[in-house]
Amino acid sequence: MLELKNVRYTYPGTDQPILKNLNFEVADKRIGLIGANGSGKTTLFHLLIGLLNPDEGELLLHGQPVTTKETLRALRKEVGFLFQSSDDQLFSPTVIEDVAFGPLNLGFPPEEAREIAVKTLHNLGLTGFEERITHRLSGGEKKLVALATILSMQPKILLLDEPTNNLDPKTRSRLIDILKGLDQHQIIISHDWDFLSHTTTILYEIAHGHIHRCEEDHVHVHRHVHKAGDHPHHHQHSS
Amino acid sequence: MMDEHFASGNSQLHRRNPKVKIIVAIAFITVVAVTNNFTVATVALIAAVLLISFAHLAPGSVAKRLLAVNSFIVFLWLTLPLTYGGEQTIRFGSIALSQEGIHIATLITLKANAIILALIALLGTSTIAHLGHALDSLGLSKRLCFLLLFSYRYIFVIHNEYKKLSRALKIRCFVPATNIHTYRTYGYLFGMTLVRSWNRASRVHQAMLLRGFNGQLIPLDTKTINRNDYFFLATSLLLTFVLAILPLF
Ligand SMILES: Nc1ncnc2c1ncn2[C@@H]1O[C@H](COP(=O)(O)OP(=O)(O)OP(=O)(O)O)[C@@H](O)[C@H]1O
Ligand SMILES: [Mg+2]
Numbered sequence: 001m002l003e004l005k006n007v008r009y010t011y012p013g014t015d016q017p018i019l020k021n022l023n024f025e026v027a028d029k030r031i032g033l034i035g036a037n038g039s040g041k042t043t044l045f046h047l048l049i050g051l052l053n054p055d056e057g058e059l060l061l062h063g064q065p066v067t068t069k070e071t072l073r074a075l076r077k078e079v080g081f082l083f084q085s086s087d088d089q090l091f092s093p094t095v096i097e098d099v100a101f102g103p104l105n106l107g108f109p110p111e112e113a114r115e116i117a118v119k120t121l122h123n124l125g126l127t128g129f130e131e132r133i134t135h136r137l138s139g140g141e142k143k144l145v146a147l148a149t150i151l152s153m154q155p156k157i158l159l160l161d162e163p164t165n166n167l168d169p170k171t172r173s174r175l176i177d178i179l180k181g182l183d184q185h186q187i188i189i190s191h192d193w194d195f196l197s198h199t200t201t202i203l204y205e206i207a208h209g210h211i212h213r214c215e216e217d218h219v220h221v222h223r224h225v226h227k228a229g230d231h232p233h234h235h236q237h238s239s
Numbered sequence: 240m241m242d243e244h245f246a247s248g249n250s251q252l253h254r255r256n257p258k259v260k261i262i263v264a265i266a267f268i269t270v271v272a273v274t275n276n277f278t279v280a281t282v283a284l285i286a287a288v289l290l291i292s293f294a295h296l297a298p299g300s301v302a303k304r305l306l307a308v309n310s311f312i313v314f315l316w317l318t319l320p321l322t323y324g325g326e327q328t329i330r331f332g333s334i335a336l337s338q339e340g341i342h343i344a345t346l347i348t349l350k351a352n353a354i355i356l357a358l359i360a361l362l363g364t365s366t367i368a369h370l371g372h373a374l375d376s377l378g379l380s381k382r383l384c385f386l387l388l389f390s391y392r393y394i395f396v397i398h399n400e401y402k403k404l405s406r407a408l409k410i411r412c413f414v415p416a417t418n419i420h421t422y423r424t425y426g427y428l429f430g431m432t433l434v435r436s437w438n439r440a441s442r443v444h445q446a447m448l449l450r451g452f453n454g455q456l457i458p459l460d461t462k463t464i465n466r467n468d469y470f471f472l473a474t475s476l477l478l479t480f481v482l483a484i485l486p487l488f
Contacts (some may be wrong), residue, residue, distance in 0.1 A: 051445055076449050088442040093246075093366065100459050105451030110459050153450060 007057035032200035080150035086142035096130040102153035140171040245363035257373035280349035287356035
């Protein structure tokens with residue numbers, strides 16, 4: 001449904017492209033995306049949602065190139081993007097206003113927008129958060145509210161940029177449950193292998209400007225006990 | 240992020256329609272700003288104090304705002320009586336204080352405090368989104384509304400970035416002194432505050448665009464004008480008019 005075709009992207013003021021000859025299609029339901037810091041994962045998301053324009057190649061939604069303002073609007077209605085930093089995502093004074101912001105912009109009358117917002121918060125277990133001040137929430141609460149602001153627009157695809165950053169184990173497993181329960185297509189950037197093994201079925205890696213699909217057996221759960229075993233870690237003797 | 244703590248409340252003033260409050264504020268402030276009359280300024284200040292008492296705001300927060308305004312006015316008191324000149328003077332030994340200077344400083348103090356209190360009571364009690372919407376429906380150009388809303392919005396962003404950076408300086412034991420190191424550090428602090436605010440502002444703007452923002456902030460609860468609003472509008476405008484013609488009596 002969403003596809004990047006032969007895309008090359010170079011940040012202005014730099015001479016090396018971050019991504020080149022990139023082909024990527026959101027075909028599967030649960031896609032994990034890994035890659036070293038600075039490899040271009042966030043850049044790929046920005047290209048997928050039209051925040052950045054490729055030097056070459058094109059962005060297709062349902063096979064149609066996204067070029068005009070209208071197609072861009074349609075794209076952004078279908079695709080929700082959870083930022084790496086929730087502080088950049090929440091801008092209204094209260095939680096309810098922030099969650100209702102999207103529906104209001106989509107043309108829902110205020111009463112309906114409020115209803116949608118309340119329902120979305122309820123589904124995420126955030127009932128009672130409506131009148132809380134967004135900038136006084138904890139990091140984990142901010143992340144969940146940020147997710148609510150996106151889900152309230154009822155997108156079909158979710159782009160999640162390092163959603164487990166700064167989450168404690170409890171909130172993290174709550175997020176896993178939430179994501180598993182959602183019907184949307186999901187592409188998740190994460191350095192948290194265990195999280196990816198729970199939430200995704202297919203893994204892509206970005207390296208040296210290219211994206212490639214990882215081996216099927218790359219995603220696996222390893223159950224064993226050691227200190228901080230639930231944190232992302234590498235094994236000395238790899239399988 | 241957006242600090243609007245006066246806007247949350249349920250007093251009679253909070254419940255008034257923002258459009259009505261804007262009209263009253265404009266009328267009141269115009270009358271107070273142009274007057275040179277001592278009585279008008281005094282009555283205006285009393286009216287403003289009454290108005291703010293209707294808003295049930297935290298006295299401490301209001302006092303803090305007043306202090307900020309009056310710290311500028313202190314400079315007027317330090318300079319005007321000494322420099323204004325004029326015929327009548329009051330002598331304290333070798334110091335001559337201009338009576339006209341004192342008169343003008345008093346007038347400015349009364350007017351400034353009346354205006355700031357009225358602004359807090361009338362405009363502070365609505366959220367920025369509501370005020371923007373009200374200005375828009377009063378016929379102010381969309382671009383101007385947008386500009387107004389966002390300058391307000393980003394002042395807090397800039398202030399936050401500044402606070403973060405100066406905290407980073409403090410934990411590394413930075414002590415300002417009069418030397419090149421200090422000036423350079425302040426230069427960096429200033430520059431980085433601007434750069435980071437700019438970056439942050441553009442990320443927030445992106446977040447808004449992604450959620451379908453197209454230049455218009457839509458408030459969550461539409462405010463209709465009810466009978467109480469018309470009553471408030473009529474009474475306030477009448478009283479403001481009386482205030483304006485007070486010097487004729
Ligand atoms: N606005 C920009 N201008 C110039 N270069 C940039 C800009 N934004 C990112 N880059 C560079 O592009 C590269 C890819 O950045 P990107 O944010 O996509 O990485 P990432 O894979 O998301 O990394 P991380 O895991 O740290 O989030 C980095 O080397 C970064 O320095
Ligand atoms: Mg990133």
